[in-house]
Amino acid sequence: MKNWKTFKERKIVIMIKKIRFLFFSGLIISAFNVYAFDLDLPQAVIDEDYYENDSQDSKKIELGQFLFFDKILSGNQNISCGTCHHPLMDTGDGLSLPIGEGGQGLGITRNTGTGNDAITERVPRNSPNLFNLGAKEFSKMFYDGRAEVDDESPSGFRSPAGDDLPLILDNVLAVQAMFPVTSGAEMAGQKGENIQADLAADGDLVGVWEFIAEKLRNIPEYVNLFQEVFNVSQSEISYAHAANAIAAFEAATWRSDFSPFDQFLRGDRSAISRKAKRGMRLFYNKANCGGCHSGKFQTDHDFHAIAMPQIGPGKGDGIDGNEDFGRERVTGDKDDRCKFRTPSLRNVYLTGPWGHDGAFNTIEAIVRHHLDPVLSLNDYDTSQAVLPSRSDLNEIDFIAFNNNGMRDQIASVNELGSTELSDSEVSDLLDFLRTLTGTNSLDLRKDVPQRVPSGLPVFD
Ligand code: HEC
Numbered sequence: 001m002k003n004w005k006t007f008k009e010r011k012i013v014i015m016i017k018k019i020r021f022l023f024f025s026g027l028i029i030s031a032f033n034v035y036a037f038d039l040d041l042p043q044a045v046i047d048e049d050y051y052e053n054d055s056q057d058s059k060k061i062e063l064g065q066f067l068f069f070d071k072i073l074s075g076n077q078n079i080s081c082g083t084c085h086h087p088l089m090d091t092g093d094g095l096s097l098p099i100g101e102g103g104q105g106l107g108i109t110r111n112t113g114t115g116n117d118a119i120t121e122r123v124p125r126n127s128p129n130l131f132n133l134g135a136k137e138f139s140k141m142f143y144d145g146r147a148e149v150d151d152e153s154p155s156g157f158r159s160p161a162g163d164d165l166p167l168i169l170d171n172v173l174a175v176q177a178m179f180p181v182t183s184g185a186e187m188a189g190q191k192g193e194n195i196q197a198d199l200a201a202d203g204d205l206v207g208v209w210e211f212i213a214e215k216l217r218n219i220p221e222y223v224n225l226f227q228e229v230f231n232v233s234q235s236e237i238s239y240a241h242a243a244n245a246i247a248a249f250e251a252a253t254w255r256s257d258f259s260p261f262d263q264f265l266r267g268d269r270s271a272i273s274r275k276a277k278r279g280m281r282l283f284y285n286k287a288n289c290g291g292c293h294s295g296k297f298q299t300d301h302d303f304h305a306i307a308m309p310q311i312g313p314g315k316g317d318g319i320d321g322n323e324d325f326g327r328e329r330v331t332g333d334k335d336d337r338c339k340f341r342t343p344s345l346r347n348v349y350l351t352g353p354w355g356h357d358g359a360f361n362t363i364e365a366i367v368r369h370h371l372d373p374v375l376s377l378n379d380y381d382t383s384q385a386v387l388p389s390r391s392d393l394n395e396i397d398f399i400a401f402n403n404n405g406m407r408d409q410i411a412s413v414n415e416l417g418s419t420e421l422s423d424s425e426v427s428d429l430l431d432f433l434r435t436l437t438g439t440n441s442l443d444l445r446k447d448v449p450q451r452v453p454s455g456l457p458v459f460d
């Protein structure tokens with residue numbers, strides 16, 4: 001009897017132990033879930049992910065900084081790269097669509113200009129941020145990827161310049177810097193206004209680059225800097241050298257991998273809040289944001305159609321020319337219609353307005369767009385667009401959007417399904433996105449030089 005009791009008692013004890021074990025391991029597993037160890041998270045960013053990470057040439061970067069903010073690169077000497085990618089606007093311009101050469105002022109105070117200088121059109125795409133473009137995986141530039149790494153080309157890159165592209169460009173970021181100066185609306189000016197504008201209007205890219213190089217050769221401080229950095233004589237200075245210096249500046253200055261999320265990935269599990277962790281879980285799991293916003297920089301560098309409302313003058317596509325067919329413009333493939341490159345979400349809280357045409361002016365609106373893209377497209381509130389007003393420009397801003405046929409087309413190629421999230425889940429997701437803000441990207445005032453070698457004003 002006694003023995004049997006003991007046996008039964010023993011069984012009960014074992015059972016209690018078993019239950020306790022299951023209970024605690026369940027707790028541990030659910031804790032793991034909250035901490036997301038089971039999620040397919042990206043690896044932490046490391047130095048080797050970037051160009052020239054161990055041999056940063058400070059003179060080259062300084063030269064690049066001067067050039068980036070020097071209006072001498074523009075045809076009418078009235079706009080620099082910095083005007084549209086300003087540190088005070090987190091390397092963008094704060095507008096849905098930029099006001100190019102001829103406008104006055106900076107950020108949301110920028111106007112459309114006066115008299116003969118006034119702009120003739122809006123620039124058709126949003127000015128993107130320039131964070132982390134020195135990371136090697138950013139092999140495609142622009143929303144449609146029209147400048148990209150291509151090992152089959154003699155220069156190593158495919159771009160709108162074709163075989164005219166110089167052969168000495170360091171990387172695709174330098175390739176990109178060859179183009180803003182050749183755009184009439186952005187930097188060159190209108191035909192008849194100056195030589196750079198005339199060359200640009202004739203499509204003579206080589207002529208534009210040579211013309212700018214000549215301007216730089218005539219400024220002694222630049223000649224010294226180019227000689228020092230590239231070991232070239234005055235007559236050998238080319239715009240491609242300038243582009244290489246600009247790229248070195250952009251890459252070194254706007255590296256951004258010091259966010260709470262980076263700290264978390266590097267092992268500090270307390271770097272982000274519990275709420276942000278729930279958001280991270282949604283991002284990489286239920287809401288499948290990580291399906292496209294994948295990898296270390298939250299982008300697959302691929303092109304997708306997500307039913308973004310089309311605003312602004314467009315790129316000459318569609319019935320009235322106010323559409324923008326995105327990637328199809330590069331590949332000529334109808335399957336690429338209205339596909340745009342997945343943007344990196346690094347510093348996304350700082351970089352509004354959002355989308356290739358800046359259609360959305362709050363981060364919540366662009367995130368909610370993803371939850372039901374076609375409904376959001378049809379419900380789009382045009383009053384949120386940040387577009388400095390001028391009646392003739394305003395008249396064309398929403399032609400594409402108000403055309404039902406075009407809207408149906410954008411909806412019909414949409415590839416992003418809908419996702420149901422509660423309000424508190426959206427709030428968690430937004431908290432996660434906030435953890436992608438680099439602590440070293442919050443205050444960029446020091447990135448603006450006090451002066452530039454041409455002596456032209458740095459202010460806009
Ligand atoms: C008038 C405003 C404006 C000026 C001036 C300007 N940009 Fe931009 N920048 C833009 C816009 C708009 C785009 C996107 C265009 C597109 O995707 O078709 C862009 C794209 C870029 C990109 C590509 C970013 C990416 O993620 O693909 C880089 C890099 C860049 N600009 C650097 C520069 C440099 C360097 C200069 C000066 C040589 C410059 N920009 C001058 C408006 C401007």
Ligand code: HEC
Nearest residue numbers: 287288289291292304308340341342343354355356370416
């Ligand atoms: C099918 C691929 C895909 C998925 C899935 C996806 N996105 Fe996007 N996302 C894009 C593309 C493409 C754009 C740019 C579209 C454009 O500019 O027209 C974008 C833009 C954004 C932007 C604006 C960024 C900027 O700088 O303008 C945010 C924020 C964003 N996505 C967040 C999310 C979130 C949050 C999720 C999950 C709910 C998500 N995305 C899921 C493809 C995707």
